[in-house]
Amino acid sequence: MQRRRFMGACSGALLCSSGTQAATASGGERRHYERVRLTDATGAPLRASQVPARRNLVFSYPYVSTPAFLLNLARQAAPRQELADSSGNRYEWPGGVGPARTIVAFAAICAHRLAYPAREISFISYREKAGGANQRGDVIHCCAEHSQYDPAAGARVLAGPAPQPLTAILLEYDPKDDSLTATGTLGGEVYDAFFAKYEFKLTLEHAGRQRDLVAGQTRVLPIEQVCRQQVQC
Numbered sequence: 001m002q003r004r005r006f007m008g009a010c011s012g013a014l015l016c017s018s019g020t021q022a023a024t025a026s027g028g029e030r031r032h033y034e035r036v037r038l039t040d041a042t043g044a045p046l047r048a049s050q051v052p053a054r055r056n057l058v059f060s061y062p063y064v065s066t067p068a069f070l071l072n073l074a075r076q077a078a079p080r081q082e083l084a085d086s087s088g089n090r091y092e093w094p095g096g097v098g099p100a101r102t103i104v105a106f107a108a109i110c111a112h113r114l115a116y117p118a119r120e121i122s123f124i125s126y127r128e129k130a131g132g133a134n135q136r137g138d139v140i141h142c143c144a145e146h147s148q149y150d151p152a153a154g155a156r157v158l159a160g161p162a163p164q165p166l167t168a169i170l171l172e173y174d175p176k177d178d179s180l181t182a183t184g185t186l187g188g189e190v191y192d193a194f195f196a197k198y199e200f201k202l203t204l205e206h207a208g209r210q211r212d213l214v215a216g217q218t219r220v221l222p223i224e225q226v227c228r229q230q231v232q233c
């Protein structure tokens with residue numbers, strides 16, 4: 001049975017439990033999905049203080065087939081970025097979470113033509129340094145048509161044809177146990193277009209359950225364990 005249980009949307013009030021630090025927003029639409037604990041490759045809770053810096057980490061959220069980047073930028077993300085989606089809907093990205101507020105998460109699906117880290121190949125990833133067609137360092141770069149996004153500023157578009165920022169994944173950080181929990185999304189979503197474009201492929205890979213929501217926990221893996229080949233440009 002298809003298990004797509006969209007949890008609803010609201011403008012951003014604080015909805016975290018006491019003592020937690022959440023990626024919250026004001027004035028923009030938040031979409032609440034399942035609360036999902038991030039784990040390491042073994043299934044143990046991921047410790048925010050141990051997330052490696054400037055590494056491409058990938059996890060599935062909010063659907064089992066939709067990848068997201070988890071990035072420790074090793075510098076504090078700019079708080080409260082004013083952004084807008086391709087329809088002009090404005091929202092406020094709240095910045096990073098974690099012990100030093102350096103951890104951010106975004107859908108790993110390019111807002112242009114939906115390139116993503118597929119099992120065979122990935123055209124999109126975080127790049128620490130400039131090089132080749134990439135004039136800037138510290139960006140998320142899509143080699144398909146060279147859209148670039150600033151992960152420290154809500155994944156706003158820096159260059160290329162992307163019409164809107166990457167969808168932000170909302171995270172909660174609990175300093176009591178150093179844990180990270182995904183709670184929803186913020187900004188323009190591209191999931192319906194993603195499911196439509198890759199329907200045949202996703203149906204084969206997920207036995208028709210690609211629209212199932214992730215529940216409980218989700219493993220965070222280095223991109224090298226998710227994709228056989230990464231395009232550099």
Ligand code: FES
Pocket residue numbers: 110111112113114115142143144145146147160161162
């Ligand atoms: S799909 Fe990413 S720039 Fe075109």
